[in-house]
Amino acid sequence: MENSVIIGPDALPALAELLYRPAVSRVFVVVDSHTARACLPLLEPHLPANYCLIEIPAGEEYKSLASCEVVWSQLTAQRADRHAVVVNLGGGVVTDLGGFAAALYKRGIRFVQVPTTLLAQVDASVGGKTGIDFQGYKNQLGVFQEPAAVFIEQKFLETLDPRQVKSGYAEVIKHWLIADADAFNTNRRLGWLTDDWTPIIRESVALKQRIVAEDPLEAGPRKLLNFGHTVGHAIESYLLLQAGREALHGEAVAAGLVCESWLSVQHGLLSAEELDKIETFVFSVFDKLSFVLMETAAIAEFALQDKKNAGTTINCTLLEGIGNGVYDQPVTVAEIAESLRYYLRLQS
Ligand SMILES: NC(=O)c1ccc[n+]([C@@H]2O[C@H](COP(=O)([O-])OP(=O)(O)OC[C@H]3O[C@@H](n4cnc5c(N)ncnc54)[C@H](O)[C@@H]3O)[C@@H](O)[C@H]2O)c1
Numbered sequence: 346m347e348n349s350v351i352i353g354p355d356a357l358p359a360l361a362e363l364l365y366r367p368a369v370s371r372v373f374v375v376v377d378s379h380t381a382r383a384c385l386p387l388l389e390p391h392l393p394a395n396y397c398l399i400e401i402p403a404g405e406e407y408k409s410l411a412s413c414e415v416v417w418s419q420l421t422a423q424r425a426d427r428h429a430v431v432v433n434l435g436g437g438v439v440t441d442l443g444g445f446a447a448a449l450y451k452r453g454i455r456f457v458q459v460p461t462t463l464l465a466q467v468d469a470s471v472g473g474k475t476g477i478d479f480q481g482y483k484n485q486l487g488v489f490q491e492p493a494a495v496f497i498e499q500k501f502l503e504t505l506d507p508r509q510v511k512s513g514y515a516e517v518i519k520h521w522l523i524a525d526a527d528a529f530n531t532n533r534r535l536g537w538l539t540d541d542w543t544p545i546i547r548e549s550v551a552l553k554q555r556i557v558a559e560d561p562l563e564a565g566p567r568k569l570l571n572f573g574h575t576v577g578h579a580i581e582s583y584l585l586l587q588a589g590r591e592a593l594h595g596e597a598v599a600a601g602l603v604c605e606s607w608l609s610v611q612h613g614l615l616s617a618e619e620l621d622k623i624e625t626f627v628f629s630v631f632d633k634l635s636f637v638l639m640e641t642a643a644i645a646e647f648a649l650q651d652k653k654n655a656g657t658t659i660n661c662t663l664l665e666g667i668g669n670g671v672y673d674q675p676v677t678v679a680e681i682a683e684s685l686r687y688y689l690r691l692q693s
């Protein structure tokens with residue numbers, strides 16, 4: 346089971362099997378204030394009776410050092426040893442933060458991911474990127490550390506707000522754009538509402554796992570998974586982390602997908618027709634984010650903190666045709682600002 350991703354009705358029983366092993370000294374479950382209410386009842390029958398609950402407030406602004414301290418304080422108070430297991434029950438905020446906290450506690454204890462949002466089920470729980478935001482910058486502190494295993498149960502999505510479901514869909518679209526043209530062409534005609542996310546989750550997880558297996562530490566091809574994020578993270582940092590304005594990760598990534606597709610056209614990699622297909626599809630799912638022309642230069646500056654950069658060069662992942670991402674494409678702050686202005690001019 347180590348390092349595996351289990352998807353479907355067998356997932357939670359398989360988690361129980363891991364947690365009841367004699368080698369596990371104690372189980373700690375990290376939740377946020379929403380997953381404590383909406384998701385814990387479904388997980389609880391699969392947990393040992395003496396598990397310890399650690400709750401952080403919900404929201405990206407709590408993917409912070411202060412929330413890590415909450416986790417570390419509880420682990421310390423309960424004298425958790427290196428045989429303890431941390432179960433992260435939540436969306437990407439909980440899986441990123443809980444994974445990071447576990448990876449640092451006593452130089453690392455095991456953790457498992459039980460993702461409860463579409464975004465965390467198709468992307469955040471898989472691949473071993475963990476971390477927190479710092480001083481208004483996304484994922485500025487973090488480590489690569491694979492979870493012991495990931496357990497994906499679609500039933501958790503039943504209580505999720507449709508806006509959050511859409512947010513997760515942005516990462517699915519990203520996966521299609523970088524590596525699966527057929528899926529993009531077929532699925533964009535079906536729209537984003539479905540009763541059964543499992544096939545889409547399976548395909549997204551498999552696609553991400555293939556890329557991560559090739560390059561777990563993001564020295565090369567893993568940068569493909571960051572398509573939409575040079576601009577997306579800049580928007581998210583500027584709007585949400587610095588100004589407390591409305592924007593979800595997936596919503597910012599969706600805008601980033603459009604901007605970086607436009608950059609791909611400017612670099613002669615993508616046709617205008619393909620760009621049109623991408624932006625029409627993105628705007629069929631997402632409303633336009635609310636920032637204005639005057640803010641585009643300030644937003645673009647945030648790309649200078651992107652983790653793919655080398656010195657002052659901003660290395661963006663672009664598309665050489667739909668379904669074919671290319672990484673390490675140098676772009677300038679001015680080009681990013683121009684892509685944001687292009688995005689604002691589009692009809693949504
Ligand atoms: N590590 C990675 O590879 C990776 C990949 C993508 C995104 N991320 C990170 O993931 C984060 C975004 O994750 P997210 O979109 O899941 O956000 P989130 O964790 O903030 O969850 C969204 C909201 O839904 C609530 N929620 C979660 N599950 C629920 C459920 N089943 N029912 C009702 N409410 C529920 C949460 O409490 C929260 O309010 C960002 O910080 C992003 O940087 C990480």
Ligand SMILES: O=C(O)C(=O)C[C@@H](O)[C@H](O)[C@H](O)COP(=O)(O)O
Nearest residue numbers: 468472474483484567570571574652
């Ligand atoms: O797994 C990856 O690699 C990704 O880039 C997936 C992204 O969707 C995710 O948002 C990730 O957390 C971004 O990482 P960062 O290194 O740009 O902070």
Ligand SMILES: [Zn+2]
Nearest residue numbers: 516574594598
């Ligand atoms: Zn992302």
